[in-house]
Amino acid sequence: MKAIRLVGLTGLLLLLLLGLGGAEAQVPTEVIPYQATGYRFKVYSPGTTPGDYGSETFDDSAFSVGDAAFGSGGGCPLQSTVATTWPVNTELVVRKTFDLPTGATNLAVMVSIDNDVEVFLNGVNISGGLVAHGWCPTLDQLWFAAPDSLLRAGNNLLAVRAVDRGDESFLDLRVLLDAGPAPPPTVPVGVGPYGVAVNPAANRVYVTNYYSRNVSVIDGSTNTVVATVPVGSYPSGVAVNPGTNRVYVANADSNSVSVIDGDSNTVVTTVPVGSGPRGVAVNPGTNRIYVANGGNNVSVIDGTTNTVTATVPVGSGPSGVAVNPTTNRVYACNWLINNVSVIEGDSNTVVATVPVSHLEPYGVGVAVNPGTNRIYVANLYGSNVSVIDGDSNTVVATVPVGSGPLGVAVNPGTNRIYVANGGNNVSVIDGTTNTVVATVRVGSYPFGVAVNPGTNRIYVANHSDGSVSVIYDPPSPTPTPTPPPAVGGTVDLERGPSAASADAGDSPALPYVAIAGAAAAAFAVLGGAWYVRRRRAR
Numbered sequence: 001m002k003a004i005r006l007v008g009l010t011g012l013l014l015l016l017l018l019g020l021g022g023a024e025a026q027v028p029t030e031v032i033p034y035q036a037t038g039y040r041f042k043v044y045s046p047g048t049t050p051g052d053y054g055s056e057t058f059d060d061s062a063f064s065v066g067d068a069a070f071g072s073g074g075g076c077p078l079q080s081t082v083a084t085t086w087p088v089n090t091e092l093v094v095r096k097t098f099d100l101p102t103g104a105t106n107l108a109v110m111v112s113i114d115n116d117v118e119v120f121l122n123g124v125n126i127s128g129g130l131v132a133h134g135w136c137p138t139l140d141q142l143w144f145a146a147p148d149s150l151l152r153a154g155n156n157l158l159a160v161r162a163v164d165r166g167d168e169s170f171l172d173l174r175v176l177l178d179a180g181p182a183p184p185p186t187v188p189v190g191v192g193p194y195g196v197a198v199n200p201a202a203n204r205v206y207v208t209n210y211y212s213r214n215v216s217v218i219d220g221s222t223n224t225v226v227a228t229v230p231v232g233s234y235p236s237g238v239a240v241n242p243g244t245n246r247v248y249v250a251n252a253d254s255n256s257v258s259v260i261d262g263d264s265n266t267v268v269t270t271v272p273v274g275s276g277p278r279g280v281a282v283n284p285g286t287n288r289i290y291v292a293n294g295g296n297n298v299s300v301i302d303g304t305t306n307t308v309t310a311t312v313p314v315g316s317g318p319s320g321v322a323v324n325p326t327t328n329r330v331y332a333c334n335w336l337i338n339n340v341s342v343i344e345g346d347s348n349t350v351v352a353t354v355p356v357s358h359l360e361p362y363g364v365g366v367a368v369n370p371g372t373n374r375i376y377v378a379n380l381y382g383s384n385v386s387v388i389d390g391d392s393n394t395v396v397a398t399v400p401v402g403s404g405p406l407g408v409a410v411n412p413g414t415n416r417i418y419v420a421n422g423g424n425n426v427s428v429i430d431g432t433t434n435t436v437v438a439t440v441r442v443g444s445y446p447f448g449v450a451v452n453p454g455t456n457r458i459y460v461a462n463h464s465d466g467s468v469s470v471i472y473d474p475p476s477p478t479p480t481p482t483p484p485p486a487v488g489g490t491v492d493l494e495r496g497p498s499a500a501s502a503d504a505g506d507s508p509a510l511p512y513v514a515i516a517g518a519a520a521a522a523f524a525v526l527g528g529a530w531y532v533r534r535r536r537a538r
């Protein structure tokens with residue numbers, strides 16, 4: 001039996017390439033739609049697929065002809081769209097020819113898969129080998145861009161190998177022209193990546209893997225996992241003290257916090273805390289660690305002794321927690337009653353309570369800009385972010401973002417706020433205007449977000465596809481004396497090696513606009529049901 005499934009909303013997204021600097025808007029053209037007919041296909045036993053299946057000269061005359069989607073077994077939502085049986089625990093090759101007009105550019109193959117996939121276009125591998133995938137397939141989940149040099153007027157050949165590893169199989173795809181820039185590169189991590197934290201001093205990124213029960217350590221200079229550290233059960237929130245190079249992981253199902261030494265990448269101790277810890281935050285100045293326990297309180301850990309020195313009662317269902325080291329104030333989000341408890345760090349007492357709306361239950365949805373003393377809180381079902389002024393403890397702005405916001409992070413250097421939305425994208429908020437200036441496509445069901453202010457890299461945990469998206473968002477250049485009127489900011493997507501060689505130029509952000517109403521409602525129902533089921537499962 002598979003564990004609880006997560007459902008993405010990508011299929012509900014309307015893609016609008018708004019263009020920048022007054023450029024004409026460009027809408028992608030669908031060359032091959034989902035559930036297309038007339039694929040040539042063949043099922044192979046594991047490991048027996050011919051190595052040249054992607055070649056243009058490969059003989060597929062003995063293949064059968066069938067319609068997408070291909071699949072069998074399981075209960076993921078897309079299974080209802082299966083038209084041709086593909087048995088589980090086998091491999092599948094599908095081949096399809098299609099025509100392109102003269103001058104076609106920016107082709108993308110967007111794949112929905114359970115489990116793994118490899119894509120060839122005109123005999124060339126455009127997926128970089130077999131790409132592993134877990135969990136339910138979602139539409140547009142994987143995106144493979146083809147270099148323009150590979151495209152030709154008239155007949156083209158798509159060849160795809162799909163590998164199933166049990167339980168349920170699924171393959172469907174679509175091909176777009178004028179698809180816009182590819183999403184930022186991703187780093188494969190464990191199953192169910194959840195929280196993210198960065199140690200800027202060491203340029204290390206820590207990602208909790210909820211179902212793998214470990215922490216992936218990413219080297220920010222190479223975007224590779226350099227260590228995997230086993231921790232407790234259902235690791236959720238994570239925080240770093242850069243001064244001590246200690247990493248704190250809230251184990252939601254173990255009622256404990258794992259303390260990782262960032263030098264050795266080992267757990268040096270495990271601290272018992274309250275019930276159902278989700279969010280965790282560090283005040284590097286005082287070396288105190290704050291843990292939001294679902295049992296209505298916040299544990300305060302002394303980082304020198306690794307003991308709980310205080311337990312602060314807050315509201316009902318604290319999930320996320322954040323610290324302003326400058327003011328020594330701690331913000332605990334009580335998701336069951338939709339307000340934020342403000343804790344004074346010297347006395348460990350609640351000095352204010354700020355009403356907000358629709359808080360998220362996962363413990364990744366609050367962040368602080370110490371420089372401006374503004375606190376940002378994700379309102380899951382409201383599809384907006386509340387901006388709290390730390391001086392007055394009042395909400396001074398509410399910023400509409402994408403559907404189902406979960407994770408929030410701040411870059412104090414640029415005063416930009418990054419919000420991970422269930423609609424598989426990240427909203428970028430300008431903290432000076434409290435407006436969304438860009439939207440960046442990421443992986444499936446993004447949860448936690450973290451920023452390295454030193455490198456201006458943003459790390460997004462894609463919960464449903466086991467990866468971390470890496471976004472590069474440098475500071476805006478100094479304005480020239482006669483700038484054109486700004487339409488919006490830009491976010492440069494960090495380019496992978498293959499993409500960089502194919503197109504060395506910078507790519508502007510591709511804004512996506514969600515169909516907010518239906519998507520938000522669907523997300524609310526599905527996300528809430530998922531959480532309740534998870535709670536009951538434990």
Ligand SMILES: [Ca+2]
Pocket residue numbers: 114115164165166167168169
């Ligand atoms: Ca499978």
